[in-house]
Every structure is written in structure tokens, then in C-alpha cells.
Amino acid sequence: MEENYDLIIVGAGPIGLACAIEAKRNNLSYLIIEKGALTNSLYNYPLYMTFFSIAERLEIGEIPFNCISPKPGRQEALEYYRNIHKYFNFNLHLYEEVLDITKNDKAEFDIKTNKNNYSSKNVVLATGFYDIPNMMNIKGEDLPKVHHYYKEAHPYSFQNVVVVGANNSSVDAALECYRKGANVTMIIRGEGFTKNLKYWVRPDIENRIAEGSIKAYFNSTITSINEESVSVKTPNEELEIENDTVLALTGYHPNFDFLQKLGITLSNDALKTPNYNTTTMETNVNGLYLAGVVCGGMLTNIWFIENSRVHAKQIVEAILAKQNAN
Incomplete structure (x- = not known):
């Protein structure tokens, strides 16, 4: 049986989780779909990596990130985001890959994965950039x-x-x-x-x-x-x-083919910047939003956890504004 939601979030990285927190706090029905492990990109980081940011700037949901040293490592970050999931008990499907997202005759989204089909009024792509090397x-x-x-x-x-x-x-x-x-x-x-x-x-x-x-x-x-x-x-x-x-280790980039398949337009230059509203984070496809580093196109060094956490509130506020307008 197909499941219906107000919001489906593709990607269970820190920013995808932040979007889920905002959805939950505002009583939106939601689902996070992640093709790998929880915070899959962080899991795949080098074992002994230390973050540039201090722990406080990696926090989401106003939940404190406590660690011994000012700059946490990979293991501490994984522990923190696991505890975030334990605290909020997200509606979360791991190891499920989104294959396609299309608009139906109700102007809503049909989401096909390798395991199930869903429908949603809105979709957030918080898919990061770590899967495709340059x-x-x-x-x-x-x-x-x-x-x-x-x-x-x-x-x-x-x-x-x-x-x-x-x-x-x-x-x-x-x-x-x-x-x-x-x-x-x-x-x-x-x-x-x-x-x-x-x-x-x-x-x-x-x-x-x-x-x-x-x-x-x-x-x-x-x-x-x-x-x-x-x-x-x-x-x-x-x-x-x-x-x-x-x-x-020449860097990585978002899945541009997937973005274009969904109808998102990219800039014509080498940066391939996706088309989105910087206030609402909505793309040129109505109801389809971007969050996190995927917004930067080839400029994967301009968005981080610390400066893209705000995308979650921007997106949910935009969704609620549309609901109230109807």
C-alpha cells in the first residue's frame, strides 16, 4: 500500500535530520529515506578525521553536542547523530534508495525506491555530494x-x-x-x-x-x-x-544527472549551480526543495553543517506558508 506524507526527505545526513526535526515540531507527516547508513557520508569519512568546526556548530535541534575536545572527530559525531535519532525517534528508512521522483495528476510527488512507493506533497533533497568523485x-x-x-x-x-x-x-x-x-x-x-x-x-x-x-x-x-x-x-x-x-582525493560533486532528471535546472557554467530560491530553498520545481551542500553545485566548499542547518527552518516555514495560503 502506498504511503502518503506532507514531506519526504531524501538523505539522512545532519541536514536531512534537521529538516525532520522541523517537520516533526510543526506536526507535518514526514519520512526520511536514506540509501545507506545514518549520516552515511560521515560514516565514510576517514576513521580519525577531526572536524574544522567546533562541536557547537555541528548541533541540530538545539540538542547540545558534548565532547572532550573543542573540535570533535568522526566517532564523536556519529555518536551525537545516533543520539539525535534516539531522542527524536525519526520516521526513518535506512538502506533504501530513491530511484525516481515524478509529479502526479494531483500535483504531488510519487517517489519510487528500490523497496516501495510513496507519495508526498513536498520533497527535500538533502543528498550531499560525497557519492561521486571528481x-x-x-x-x-x-x-x-x-x-x-x-x-x-x-x-x-x-x-x-x-x-x-x-x-x-x-x-x-x-x-x-x-x-x-x-x-x-x-x-x-x-x-x-x-x-x-x-x-x-x-x-x-x-x-x-x-x-x-x-x-x-x-x-x-x-x-x-x-x-x-x-x-x-x-x-x-x-x-x-x-x-x-x-x-x-580530488573532491566530489552532487548527482547532477539525478537533479536534472527531476526537472531542476542547473547554471550553464562549470559550477552547475541548481536553481533554487535562497529564502525558501524551493527549486524551479514547485514543492521540491534543496538543503545542505547539494545547493552549491560544484562549489562543495561553501555549504557546511554549520551554515546550512538554517535550511531546515526555511523549508518548513515555506511549506507551512503554502498550507496556510490554501
Whole structure:
């Protein structure tokens, strides 16, 4: 039997949970559908990752996030969001993937998943960006030794590891692998590290490079990946570097094909910014809302938990305003 709701939330990350809290507090019938685990992206973060934000800025639902150190790690965050679910007892379906969302003749949404069918007056996409890596599109990128996700350093101990990227995940991986005995080389397309690099990490990586513990090639790119080496183009020469593993931590992006399939228009430039109202978070599709990092298109570094928590209230206020107008 098909179930009907005021609001279906796709994605059980922190922002999806925040949307559910607002829906519950305002007596809207709702369902969260998540294709993986609770806060699936956080679960897939590196095991020992430390957040840039302090615990207070990761809070949702006005529930305090207590931890020993000011900046929590992955494990503490998972514990916090599990407790959030225990407290609010969300209507939540995990390990269920949304396959399609279409408008029906009642101008409502039919939601098809791999397990069931639902209908809803409104839909929120809080799907994040972590599922699709930015590919380098070079020869050998499909080799088994190439990884676009990093969990921990132990598998790469005593290996020749190339880390691609200049962001926090790349630097964390490079430092952790080095400290577990790997021979680490960083390949960085620009002339330096991202300006958003964690302030307590920057001196560490810069000192390791200065002393020669970690090699780094700036303004450089990998041109091909081979079974036992990588080819690198630097400003001065082309190198062949002996290699066992490539950690291509080049970032990730939202599922643009899915957004367009639902009728959401994207900007014509390389940023692919979705079309939405910044006050209500409603897209060009009536009743379809965006929340969280998915709003940024390719600019996945402009929205975080701390500055997109407000999307939940904006969306529910917009839904209630429509209900009251009718």
C-alpha cells in the first residue's frame, strides 16, 4: 500500500535530520529515506578525521553536542547523530534508495525506491555530494591501485603512495600515511594548498615537505597511471615516479544527472549551480526543495553543517506558508 506524507526527505545526513526535526515540531507527516547508513557520508569519512568546526556548530535541534575536545572527530559525531535519532525517534528508512521522483495528476510527488512507493506533497533533497568523485580522466585511473576515497593509513604502510590534491582530505591522508611508514609524494595542480586548510595542519605539512619527509610537486599534474609508476608533468620536467598506490582525493560533486532528471535546472557554467530560491530553498520545481551542500553545485566548499542547518527552518516555514495560503 502506498504511503502518503506532507514531506519526504531524501538523505539522512545532519541536514536531512534537521529538516525532520522541523517537520516533526510543526506536526507535518514526514519520512526520511536514506540509501545507506545514518549520516552515511560521515560514516565514510576517514576513521580519525577531526572536524574544522567546533562541536557547537555541528548541533541540530538545539540538542547540545558534548565532547572532550573543542573540535570533535568522526566517532564523536556519529555518536551525537545516533543520539539525535534516539531522542527524536525519526520516521526513518535506512538502506533504501530513491530511484525516481515524478509529479502526479494531483500535483504531488510519487517517489519510487528500490523497496516501495510513496507519495508526498513536498520533497527535500538533502543528498550531499560525497557519492561521486571528481575524476582526473587520465589513462590508468581505472586501475585497482587508484582510490578516490581514503579511510585509514594502515593499508598503505611501507608503500610508495602518491596523493593527489591540495585540500584537507589530501593533506590528512599524506600526513597519516607518512607517519605509518609510507613513502609519500603529493601532486598538486595549483601553486599551494587550499586557503581552507585546517590551521593546525598547515605548519605540519609545510614542515614535512621542507625537511623532505614528504615530497611535493606543485603546479603539476599526473598524465598517466601505470601498474608500477605514475607519469607526472611538472613546470620543469616530466617525471616517472615509482608507485604502488594512488590516492586521488580530488573532491566530489552532487548527482547532477539525478537533479536534472527531476526537472531542476542547473547554471550553464562549470559550477552547475541548481536553481533554487535562497529564502525558501524551493527549486524551479514547485514543492521540491534543496538543503545542505547539494545547493552549491560544484562549489562543495561553501555549504557546511554549520551554515546550512538554517535550511531546515526555511523549508518548513515555506511549506507551512503554502498550507496556510490554501
